Each structure stands twice: as structure tokens, then as C-alpha cells.
Amino acid sequence: MTDIQAKKSELRRALRSRWKTVTDRERTELSALAVELMRNRPEWKQARKVMLFAPLPDELDIRPLITDALNSNRLVALPRFNHEQDMYEAAVVADSTTDLIPGFKGIIEPDPKCPTVPLAEFDLVLVPGLGFDSTGARLGRGKGYYDRILVDVRGKRCGVAMDWQVVQAIPVSGHDIKVDFILTPTRWIECGTIAVG
Secondary structure, three states: OOHHHHHHHHHHHHHHHHHOOOOHHHHHHHHHHHHHHHHOOHHHHHOOEEEOOOOOOOOOOOHHHHHHHHHOOOEEEEEEEEOOOOEEEEEEOOOOOOOEEEOHHHOEEEOOOOOEOOHHHOOEEEEOOOEEEOOOOEEOOOOOHHHHHHOOOOOEEEEEOOHHHEEOOOOOOOOOOOOOEEEOOOOEEEOOEEEOO
16 A cells, blocks of 8 residues: 555545534535535536536535526436446436436436436536545545546536535545535635635
């Protein structure tokens, strides 16, 4: 294990441990704040093709944005695992109540019948992560799945995190892809600068 890998593993452990102290009520309340902040951002209002994600229990719940995007006639996609290629692809969702099912490792994803769309077509992609820093560096879960998604994205990449998940520095490897923005319940962070509200 390299020094960078060891530092990432240590940081993952610390951030996962911190998540265990978050109650369901806190997660619900803070998720609502993050969703509302995103709804007011020009980056969200102007995006016509968006890729979102179905949150895990230790991620902010952004599912209301899926409904919002569908109701405003945008092209909406979520990641779906492609077992043959051992990577995620973007699959279009037309109805959040019928098109989303438990998929790879029980994670909610688009049904196999949902068509794929090239990642380069999205205006905005929301990205989960265990941690981020203000330069846009992201700490994932260690498998590199999202880095392989993000390498093909031509639009804006926006990390989604609790305020405490934005740490001083994330160790970076050569294959790591940075995000352009980070959405938290109280902040909108642009690469290198912090803008509130």
C-alpha cells in the first residue's frame, strides 16, 4: 500500500466513523437544506441534462432533485452498473417511481430497460463522496467507479457532502478526477473559493 493509499484509508475510516454519529433526523434536515440550496443555484436552474444519484444511508438525500428535474422536463439520468464492463453508465429515468430498482450491491439504479446516454452530454453531474476538499479533490469509496464516470463528463461536476465532509486536504492519485463545485447544507463551494448561499 502506498503512502497516498494509506492516508486515504485512514481518512475513509474517520469519515465513516463520523457518519455513524448522524441521526436519521439530522440527515433528513440537512439533506433538505442542501436540496433547497441547489434549487436556487443558477448551475441547477440552467442545466437541461443532469445526472444525479440514489443516496446510500451515509450520503445526503438528494432524491427530491430527481423529482424536480423530471417535473421540469429535463433529461435525467442516474448511474447503472454494467456488469460486463465492470463500470457504471448513465441511464435515463423517465419516472422515478417505476424506473428505479435495487441494483448492484443493493444500490438503487435505473431499470435495465432504461436507455443509456453518453456522459459527455450532461450539463451537470452530482457526485457523492466520503470527503472533498476546497480544491475539488474527492475521496470515494476506494473502487474508482466514479472516477471512471467523471473522466468522460464534459459538463460541471458537483460533489454533494455534509459540511464536515469538506476537509482540509484529500490525498490525490493520478487517476483521481476533481469536481468543479461542492454542495453542502450551508455552502456552495467553487474550486478554490467559498461562496455562501
